[in-house]
Amino acid sequence: MTMAMQNRAAKPSTKPLMQRINWVRAAPFLYTLGLFVIWELSVIVFALPQTLLPAPTRVFEAIVQYWSPIWKNSLQTLYTTTLGFLIAVVAGLGIGLFIGWSKTIYAGLYPLMIGFNAIPKVALVPILVIWFGIGTVPAVLTAFLISFFPIVVNVATGLATIEPETEDVLRALGARKIDIMLKVGIPRSMPYFFGSLKIAITLAFVGSVVSETVASNYGLGNMMSSAQSQFNVPLVFAGLLMLAIEGIAMYALMAFIEKRMTGWAHRSTMAN
């Protein structure tokens, strides 16, 4: 795609400008810009005070004004989120492989996992605080707890849905369970696993920010809650914006990794 764009840009084209623009690639930027324009206009039209809804220009102003704390707290949130997410990846992969290993384990643990996942993680934060005190640790753990479930489910599903014919062919050759897992199950579950990372990373942000809001002296969650208590609404929105940017960046990174690692699963759509 990028190549095609560059080629087209390099060649002196006789086509009019409107046709030379790749609208699909430009769309995310144009739509984002559109959202900000509508937001700005509605604030002006409805004459909203900035304590209710600050205009985007005011939010950007706040970002510049409070750049130092925003930067520090953003890094802190990124750190707790990423750490929690990494633990979730390792644990999720391990538990997923364990659950997918046998139908009995799958049947036994699945309802427990659903039940655990149904618990709002914000309710766990006080318990984590009792155990570990306030600060980084509960934020990391909340990020971990909220994001490991989709990884587990996806890995286990990938393992549990091996085609019976494939299994028959291999078992007839004398394959042991471990052979089938290594040769088929694990490679097969990798697209599910990498797909789940995209969901997990965004959930990890939710977890870490919830925990920071309730029980921490650092991070964007804490910054926003103290800004809110001082009626500094532009700063609250600045924090939200930073979170959105971090979320998009991490999501893009995961999508990139997914594409690199399991290209075969995506290329299959190109088969004739």
Place this chain on the structure above:
Amino acid sequence: MSHLVSIDNVDMRYGGADGTLAVSGLTMRVDKGEFAAVVGPSGCGKSTLMKLVTGLHIPQAGVVIVAGQQVTKPVSIVGMAFQNPTMLPWRTTLENILLPLEIVERHRHRLRANKKEYIEKAENLLEIVGLKGVGSKFPWQLSGGMQQRANLCRALIHEPELLMLDEPFGALDAFTREELWCVIRDLHAAQGVTIVLVTHDLREAVFLADRIFVMSARPGKVVKEHTVPFERPRDLELMYETAFNDMVHVLHGEIAKARVVA
């Protein structure tokens, strides 16, 4: 001639004591080097037969003997191919074909050291089935017919004595199917492998097999056994001869009857 496969009075029931009786009193023998076809109404336990012979299921009653040994666990002298080619999409066609060698006890420890020899063998098989040079392609870059050819190579790579085919050509168009009939006919002639083909297609059975077993509806057993009289090598033209069509007609009548009884 000795029997490679001998099934004696076998009962196989799924799902406990009052589960479905899939086959009952099943008896059949397949000679070494023979091409046998199994036909019957749907749900007659043809797939159960596959699993009994390969040792994936152990019967509750009766005895299955393959290559002189009673089957009590999976027998690795068998190659299998199903209607669904089940190629692994993350492996190239060549790597897919080599997969059985990573499993079978006899080969798995030699594979790394003798990779070249095995790859040569795989390339050779690919050439026989008319897939020369596609080994480096991924399965999803191949058409359905090509995937099924590769599937046959995978079933044959570990030099099985017995090849079990479960409707391998069911999902293909008529012309591709005829092409593959010739491929399997030539493979059988060249490799001397014993083949058991489970199929719905009576013309396929008559064209390919030396012996045809007709099974009854569930619980399945062999109701009739035919020896196919046509001489080898057979040409596709055979299918337009009266004797061929008469035989298909007879088989058709028997299966229709087996369905009504059920």
